[in-house]
Amino acid sequence: MRPPLFIPKSPTVSTAMAGANNFTILRLLLAVAVVVSHAFSVTTGAVMDEPLASSTGFTLGEHAVNGFFVVSGFLVTMSFDQRGWRDYVIARALRIAPGLIVATLVVALLLGGAMTSLPLTAYLESPDLRRFIGMTLSSFKSNIALPGVFADNPFKFPMGTVWTLKYEVLCYAGVLAFGLVGLLRSRAVALALVAGLALSLASLDFFRPDAPKGLETSLRLPLIFAFGGALYVWRNRIRLSGPVAFALIAATWLAGGTFLYKTLLFLATSYGIMWLALAPVLTRWSYEPRADLSYGTYLYGWPVQQTLHALFPATAALVLLAPSLLITLAAGALSWYAVEKPALAVKARTLGRRTLKTIEPAAP
Template sequence: MKRRAKPPRLSALAIGRDNHFNLIRFLAAVAVLVSHAWPLALGRGTVEPLKTALGYSLGELAVFVFFGLSGFFIAGSYDRQGSALSFVTARAARLLPGLAVSILIVALIMGPLVSRLDAGTYLSHPDMARFIVQNILLFKPQYTLPGVFTTNPYPTVEGSIWTLAHEVACYALILFVGLVGALSRRRVMAVLLALYLIAWVVAPYLGDLIHPRLLQTRLLSLPFVFGASCWIWRDYITLRWPFVVGLIVLTWAVHATVFAFPMLALAVTYTSLWAGYCKLDPLLMFNRVGDYSYGIYIYAMPLQGLVVWVWGDMTPALNIALALPLTLLCAVSSWHWIERPALTFAREGQRGSLITRRIAPRR
């Protein structure tokens, strides 16, 4: 009798690009758009149906997916590059060009067209300049523009970008761990992980000593750290559907306890990795079209507000139907004209620097 083949370790799966992570991130970004349709169409405080059932909105769950996968791939990125400069360059190229172009389009093209202020007053308004600078730099993001969407049920121009500053904070955590040489030393990482978990538990009890934004980072960093841990201990992890089911059942079992969010973060991260490496050949074709998730994420909310401004009162379903095609158009354009060229430029610059260092004469 033949023995069943042992399922491959995560380290064996995490080789090459034959996976479904572009598709998963795409669906997560669309889920954020769908989730935002309720408050944008019906007003602030409107509860999305899924949040009533699960305690978390579809958009919140999608953000946890983003952070869990990001932890895995960002830890892997630093591990492979082994250079702080290359790591920072790659991360900046992935985030900033697409974000900067989207903010400029929203502020300088869409804003003057829909603002209740005349163009001169709008363009000279200090809040317009702050919107551009603070949102591109991710420093105290500003979510409104002068006179824009003021009659909408939810008069906000931007919203989703609030998570990007926390994403950068998580990048900084990986950078720190990499710089001190701990990322490839599992025993040291185990100690650091234990210290992180202790700090995670203690932080809410420190009251005013912890800034509210740090508490938000604390929340989102947990799936990120779980994802990074999966990369660090990838030689010991297997991805199996019974484990997925078990984690989901455990998450439901502890939903009314202090372990609710940690179990949810772990379940979401593990399930996302399992789904990403469940190779279904027809779905792999999606990788040929590009990675449109970031473009969807940064363009969705302004365009959802725009369709409300143009067509007036609407249901969440109509908001999704009108905004999704426009968002996809902007996301496709952003990937092919902004994001991918920026990533290519960054990679070529890194290769050039590496070649220069190799051939430079020794002194």
């Protein structure tokens, strides 16, 4: 039976991929959401002070990170499938490493040198400075402080968002492993992986509702990434439907207070983000910015907000939000044009391409 003429048939993911997309602008909005969310915790020191946390159990920043991971899972799985392992490894390294290395050095040497309470020579000779650079770049530690920097802030550490890169890189390694053994294109494997992670998360909430946040995160982010990858693998079967997205949101609301709530919330969010990114009803008015500022915005937002709070400690969070966004977006633009775009050009030359016109996931 055909649907009424006024109800358009929902396209498959594969069909939607052939048209325009909202990935670039969506990622920028997600990065901005992280900055908005941190405006509260940077000034109070309490992550759950953010208004959205009380109604959903998660901050706006956590929801935004979830959005990053489902987009990344989809695009990274597509990247391996279309390029093979060699191109995949080069592309992932050149997308993550240059921006992170430069941001770490800028924060450690320039920002830290300007903000430290120590004499500059003592600061530059401090082993804690070398520890900060080494731990940030080698293990994505986000709770490492710089000597004499932000000592009076509620949070002492200057790069509070890099911890998610650990999970991102682990998920990248998972895609590589599945691809090398020939299982990346298997629909059954993709479905089993998502189902297994979803069941594990629901079981955790059932048997250990007071489980540590870190344990929940170690299941949450891989689940969302795997869901994005599964949408790509099932792209010829799965349809992007607004009613389905709203039905998932309704089911999540009805499950509030039960052990199924978080799992449904993550799956509903993931499907909804991909609908926003690819649904033709939305992409027909798509706008693709020339510069992808999402990664730089994500990396520099926290140190900019920490700096403004250190300089103006008595100023309310919402008052500092506008200047922090402007400065962060400017830093994101510098990161894109001075670091990330040249790195993508190196990638294009390395992989034998003449153009950078490819959909590239930005790390959360």
